[in-house]
Amino acid sequence: MDIRYLRHEAIDKQRWDAALAQCAHGNIYATSLYLNHMSPGWDALVLGDYEALFPLPWRSKWGTRYICQPFLTAQLGLFELNPVPGRLPVFLQSIPEHFRLIDLPLNEGNLTDAVALPLRSNYRLLLDRPYGEVQKSYRENIRRNIRKAFERGCRAGQGTPLSEIIALARSHAHDEQGLTAFEALHAALELKGQAKRYGIRGHDGQLLASAVFLMDAHTAYYILVGNHPNGRTLGASHLLIDSFIRDHAGSGLTLDFEGSDMRNLAFFYSSFGATLHPYPQLHVNRLPWWIRWIKN
Template identity: 45%
Template sequence: MITGNIQYLHRAAIDTARWDAAITAAGNGTLYAESAWLDNFCPHWDALVEGDYEQVMPLPWRKKAGIQYLGYTPFIYAGGVFGNDLNADRLKAFLDAVPPKFRYWDFPLNNGNNYTLPEYPMLLRRNFILPLSPSYTDIEKNYRKQIHRNIHKAKGLRFVVDTAVEVEEVIRLASLRHFNDYFSVKDYNSFLKIYGVRQGEGRAKIYGIRTNQGNLMASAVFFFAAGRAYYLLVGNHPDGKTAGASHFLIDAFIRDHCAQPLVLDFEGSDIDGLAFFYSSFGAFAEYYPTIRLNRLPAWLRWLKP
């Protein structure tokens, strides 16, 4: 299917090397649009491609009751159009080119797609990012007082930083909060698989905070791509929350990765408490749109995914 200069391609027809080169070259490129990431987490994905892969849009899709739809996929927090020289007209052209067989949409776009389109109602959501290019001293002086207090508390409890935590241990802690809520066993297995690959490439790293008895109080998996470090999976022990473990962990990561051309991407949040926590390190909001469209006939709307 071709609309103007935009083609709809099934996954098998997508040139993986050219796709990944396009994501790398895009000013709004992201981990979540890399072909290997999409292949790992999406049961199905096709794409819209303009010209010689100048601009691209992944279309992760699922099927329910025989109906194909575009919906959220766990661990894929940005979608939409990727490329350079984007504007409202280009975004509309891509959205117009989505095949009509996808009659229900509910998915995120990205911070480079932040345009108002009357034909496509969107909701702005909030992410927090912290540039790590300044020195540690310059970053740390912007911490709120409560961050300093909690780091001091963690040090007083003799917590230690552990960068040799096994990913399975992070998943065990994370699943206490997420299991049967958003992530399934299959999702975690997919995460485990991609972590093994990226860690072997030097593009993934785990930080943990342990007590002096070896108990894991806080942990996080970071992935590196497109000039960002993504704070992607967090596993915290309930006792660590009031002991400053998460504060100590993020500070340790910042200390180790400051003065580099890198941005710490907190991957959220619209939840006020988390937003306050991330901003307490000096992070600032970055907005991106999400889109929801229901073109199902009235008698089928009960099938909404």
């Protein structure tokens, strides 16, 4: 199997993106534009004439190179034009030994019995029906909270300034370098018509809930979510997601909620009618025994 390890400068980004667009489980995170911003200098494993792709986002600390999940990058792993059973283990064995630690989310196309990997949870909602039909799949608590938000004077709007969204998200997104990289990525995607910003404001104009939705040809990704404490009892986040669904129902897009492994969030996303799509997590520790001992 002709799997090549390519350093960043040797990757043909145009061929990479063209191939990724044809992969059944291709996503926005594995595009060269996304990786260039969120993991500058990323390397890759490539099969043949870009028939299968495996991005390697890496960093270096104390002289040790390691592969890790970039900020706001939910799923990577192996992407194949024509999936072949048993190919994933070969790719995993082909990751160069100089990467001493690997902690990377793969994608749902990488589910296989050939490798025993822990699973993580994601929820996705297909927006292929009119809004009225999609809304029928909501649990009653979602409909109740949407009504409450309207009754309390909350209003949805598009075009919320990114600076306000980032400020609201900082309560749980503490990676300042990652946030700066995301600002540049957002600007690039917005120029391509692939970024939308939603916000929910209270009757006094305060931003109560917000999110960025990144888009590709098939999927909308719910990213950089922020919730003000004052909005949690008003149904603001319920109204935000409902507003996006209302605007895009019938489009054929899939709304990807990006998780979650947290039980309460998983229930929240499934309450909109979203279904579970598990994906594997890769963890490999090649650190010398004495470093492992120090870390423990």
